[in-house]
Amino acid sequence: MPISLLFVEDEADLRSVVTQALSDQGFAVTPASDGIEAIAQLRGETQYAVVVTDVSMPGGVSGLEVAAAVAETQPGARVLVVSGLQRSQLPPIPASVRFLPKPYRFKQLITAIHEQLN
Numbered sequence: 001m002p003i004s005l006l007f008v009e010d011e012a013d014l015r016s017v018v019t020q021a022l023s024d025q026g027f028a029v030t031p032a033s034d035g036i037e038a039i040a041q042l043r044g045e046t047q048y049a050v051v052v053t054d055v056s057m058p059g060g061v062s063g064l065e066v067a068a069a070v071a072e073t074q075p076g077a078r079v080l081v082v083s084g085l086q087r088s089q090l091p092p093i094p095a096s097v098r099f100l101p102k103p104y105r106f107k108q109l110i111t112a113i114h115e116q117l118n
Helices: 012-024 035-042 063-073 106-117
Strands: 004-008 028-032 050-054 078-083 097-101
Touching: 004 012, 004 035, 012 028, 012 106, 028 035, 035 050, 035 063, 050 063, 050 106, 063 078, 078 106, 097 106
Parallel strands: 004 028, 004 050, 050 078, 078 097
Antiparallel strands: none
8 A cells, every 4th residue: 555645845846746756656645736735635534644845835824834734633644844944944843843955856855754654
């Protein structure tokens, strides 16, 4: 059974490429274009093992707010936040949430996802 993953990224090209690459690695990927869409997905029927979310997104809901929604709606899911900002430039990130700086190589993303699952 494939691992279900919610991938939240507002840049359409990056979202498309990474979603396809993750699917090719055997993940069951649900893409979301912003935090509002991500939270709607989290409240749906799919139980996600991992949520990968960009921090800065349009629409007024940040990736850190998505991470908080994961804790409320799907506490068993692991969270990985990515950002072009340095970690020191971001608000505090919960200890259970992993941070990956952008730009990242796909191999780094896969490694970070697997580390969150272990």
